[in-house]
Amino acid sequence: MQRILNNPDNIVDEMLAGFVKCHSNIVKLVKTGEDNPRGVVAAVDAPIAGKVGVVTGGGSGHKPAFVGYVGKNMCDAAAVGEICSSPTALAFLEAFRAANGGEGVACLYGNYSGDNMNVKMAVKMAKREGLTVKTVVANDDVASAPKDQREKRRGVAGEIFMWKCGGAKAAKGGSLDEVIATAQKAIDNCRSVGIGLTPCTLPAVGHPNFEIKDGTMEVGIGHHGEPGIEVCALETAAQMAQRMVDVVLPDYPFVEGDEVAVLVSGLGATPVMELYVLYDEIDKLLAAKGIKTYRSYVGNYFTSLDMMGATLTVMKLDDELKEMLDMDTNTMGLKQI
Amino acid sequence: MSVFKNENGRPVLLAMVKAIQANKQYLGDVDGLIGDGDHGMNMNKGFTMYGEQLGDEETTFSDGLFDLGTVLLNKIGGSMGPIYGTIFMEMSDTADDAEEITVEKFGEMLQAGLDGLYGIVDARPGDKTLVDTLYPACECIKAAAAEGKDFAAALEEMKEKAEAGKESTKDLAAKYGRAARLGERSRGVLDAGATSCCIILQAMADGIKEVLE
Numbered sequence: 181m182q183r184i185l186n187n188p189d190n191i192v193d194e195m196l197a198g199f200v201k202c203h204s205n206i207v208k209l210v211k212t213g214e215d216n217p218r219g220v221v222a223a224v225d226a227p228i229a230g231k232v233g234v235v236t237g238g239g240s241g242h243k244p245a246f247v248g249y250v251g252k253n254m255c256d257a258a259a260v261g262e263i264c265s266s267p268t269a270l271a272f273l274e275a276f277r278a279a280n281g282g283e284g285v286a287c288l289y290g291n292y293s294g295d296n297m298n299v300k301m302a303v304k305m306a307k308r309e310g311l312t313v314k315t316v317v318a319n320d321d322v323a324s325a326p327k328d329q330r331e332k333r334r335g336v337a338g339e340i341f342m343w344k345c346g347g348a349k350a351a352k353g354g355s356l357d358e359v360i361a362t363a364q365k366a367i368d369n370c371r372s373v374g375i376g377l378t379p380c381t382l383p384a385v386g387h388p389n390f391e392i393k394d395g396t397m398e399v400g401i402g403h404h405g406e407p408g409i410e411v412c413a414l415e416t417a418a419q420m421a422q423r424m425v426d427v428v429l430p431d432y433p434f435v436e437g438d439e440v441a442v443l444v445s446g447l448g449a450t451p452v453m454e455l456y457v458l459y460d461e462i463d464k465l466l467a468a469k470g471i472k473t474y475r476s477y478v479g480n481y482f483t484s485l486d487m488m489g490a491t492l493t494v495m496k497l498d499d500e501l502k503e504m505l506d507m508d509t510n511t512m513g514l515k516q517i
Numbered sequence: 518m519s520v521f522k523n524e525n526g527r528p529v530l531l532a533m534v535k536a537i538q539a540n541k542q543y544l545g546d547v548d549g550l551i552g553d554g555d556h557g558m559n560m561n562k563g564f565t566m567y568g569e570q571l572g573d574e575e576t577t578f579s580d581g582l583f584d585l586g587t588v589l590l591n592k593i594g595g596s597m598g599p600i601y602g603t604i605f606m607e608m609s610d611t612a613d614d615a616e617e618i619t620v621e622k623f624g625e626m627l628q629a630g631l632d633g634l635y636g637i638v639d640a641r642p643g644d645k646t647l648v649d650t651l652y653p654a655c656e657c658i659k660a661a662a663a664e665g666k667d668f669a670a671a672l673e674e675m676k677e678k679a680e681a682g683k684e685s686t687k688d689l690a691a692k693y694g695r696a697a698r699l700g701e702r703s704r705g706v707l708d709a710g711a712t713s714c715c716i717i718l719q720a721m722a723d724g725i726k727e728v729l730e
Contacts, residue, residue: 268592270591382554
């Protein structure tokens with residue numbers, strides 16, 4: 181394993197130390213007590229009095245998610261878990277406190293069993309402190325469950341649009357219910373799919389815990405290597421784009437005349453230039469169907485350690501979501517003027 | 518041989534800690550087959566942290582369970598933190614600082630742990646989770662209490678039921694947790710949570726047998 185490490189057991193805390201030093205103009209590490217020794221990442225100016233707090237959180241290994249979306253007009257705080265493992269309930273609680281500007285907190289996170297349990301407990305603890313927290317659970321990954329079981333689907337890169345739109349709504353002075361409604365609409369309008377080309381390795385484990393054979397690819401793979409819907413021979417970028425579009429478009433369904441935002445994210449180890457090749461193919465297919473791309477994003481936005489591959493996320497837009505998407509933001513993972 | 522003193526909790530808790538430590542690699546390997554391979558590492562981290570916190574101190578069984586549950590819930594996170602945290606803390610609450618733990622009380626404690634778990638997860642017996650180990654163990658102790666069985670004999674039986682429950686997960690398809698994404702492809706492999714739960718219950722049984730009076 182060729183990695184930059186000290187003791188792999190400490191990688192999350194060591195990563196955080198570097199992250200907050202490097203981005204000290206955007207974020208700070210907040211530690212309010214001994215209960216959660218790791219602390220949480222909060223925006224430099226959080227909490228903002230009179231604004232609904234926006235919180236997220238999740239396991240580590242998905243950089244820039246989740247801490248990379250803390251900052252101006254997106255999230256106010258993020259709870260940080262071990263690699264591929266939910267943060268504790270206390271970490272979520274501390275993030276709620278760090279984001280609380282007196283108008284309640286919107287916790288926008290992904291649909292994973294650990295996160296669901298810990299957020300549920302943290303919301304109860306917050307209630308005992310008189311802090312109101314409402315949640316939106318992202319479930320944009322089409323391949324993770326059939327359409328009639330959407331509540332079982334995982335949250336993936338669509339979460340970035342959920343944070344962007346929910347965060348903007350809060351920044352524009354939206355009430356807690358309005359922020360929740362906008363974030364829910366954003367994720368409801370998102371559909372995503374991933375293709376994995378190689379597995380990822382947890383640094384403390386030292387070897388991949390699943391296999392993608394050379395010359396093959398896995399369509400529908402999850403951010404933790406959860407198996408997808410099909411393993412097939414490695415294809416050209418054009419064919420991959422076709423497969424992704426064929427999974428994503430009919431599910432919503434996106435149709436001619438729709439305006440959309442498109443996000444192509446690398447899974448960590450795929451060169452960014454290849455992502456642009458993929459994006460170009462996806463754009464051609466969308467254009468051919470008469471679907472208009474209003475905004476597009478290409479890069480390593482939501483990764484899985486050193487996995488090779490990419491995800492495609494498409495979000496249907498309306499006037500409100502366009503306004504939210506257009507708002508300026510300054511986070512490590514997304515800067516927009 | 519029908520009760521043990523709550524104040525003699527230390528050997529029971531230590532037996533649980535040692536069992537998890539000894540099985541760190543095994544649990545990681547089991548989890549690696551259909552999960553992400555970190556179960557042994559996380560469980561070892563949590564139980565070891567509790568062991569260090571306990572140090573050379575004595576503890577009651579109920580306080581020990583509460584402290585262990587708190588460490589898992591607050592320091593480990595993931596799914597296993599809230600799951601085992603809830604089970605141990607509910608068991609502790611139900612012991613309610615009783616001076617003596619009888620078979621009947623132990624059955625109530627296991628039931629409370631199971632009920633607490635049901636409050637946070639949707640999994641039920643047959644879903645390839647630790648419920649498949651905990652449920653038969655709990656039923657067995659409750660039945661032993663109703664029949665007035667000897668505590669030591671009941672614990673032996675519980676160990677067998679836990680083992681059989683764990684083994685049953687091999688032929689099941691996962692419905693919950695990360696392995697659920699595999700569906701039918703998860704058959705043929707033990708569930709990591711059911712495996713750690715079996716290790717914990719068997720160590721707990723052996724620990725209790727040491728202090729039975």
